Amino acid sequence: MTNPYTGPHNSPYPAPPVPQPGGPAPRWARKRYVLPALGLALFIGIGMGASGGESTDDAKPASAAPRPTVTVTATTTATATPPAREPEPAPTVTATKTVKVTTTVTAQPAAGGGSDDGGSGGGGDVYYGNCSEVRAAGAAPIHRGEPGYASHLDRDNDGVACDT
Numbered sequence: 001m002t003n004p005y006t007g008p009h010n011s012p013y014p015a016p017p018v019p020q021p022g023g024p025a026p027r028w029a030r031k032r033y034v035l036p037a038l039g040l041a042l043f044i045g046i047g048m049g050a051s052g053g054e055s056t057d058d059a060k061p062a063s064a065a066p067r068p069t070v071t072v073t074a075t076t077t078a079t080a081t082p083p084a085r086e087p088e089p090a091p092t093v094t095a096t097k098t099v100k101v102t103t104t105v106t107a108q109p110a111a112g113g114g115s116d117d118g119g120s121g122g123g124g125d126v127y128y129g130n131c132s133e134v135r136a137a138g139a140a141p142i143h144r145g146e147p148g149y150a151s152h153l154d155r156d157n158d159g160v161a162c163d164t
Contacts, residue, residue: 099136102129128153131162 103126126148128134134142134153142149144159153161 099132101133101136103127103137134162 126139128137128139128142128148128150131140131153134140134148139148140162142153142161144154144161149161151157
């Protein structure tokens, strides 16, 4: 059995051109002869130029008479510039903030009575409205059971008021 994919008419590539015996040669064939001939001529020319640069005894020097030489001297003058001044620092501005601290003293609860601060168990002789007042008084942080502790000052209910 023969393979249907092989044969003279099943090739995906075109057949090469058949050279004509009396016709002109293709362009690539002419380049095969011309380029090596040009390369050979180039090397022969370089060889002749290199050998022609040698001096012979009958050649005369280009300049037989001595001539004066010209020397050019350049003079530059450098001037010193004063060093750059350092910028003066900006004046320091100090801002002062006055905080008014209000201390409210409340009466002790009666024995056996409830507490007004939410049952936190803190002392009742000092009261702070917010943490700014606690920090201004220098009492921050306040722990549960200490005077001034209140549940509204303890955000995370961990027993430490005004901790941050």
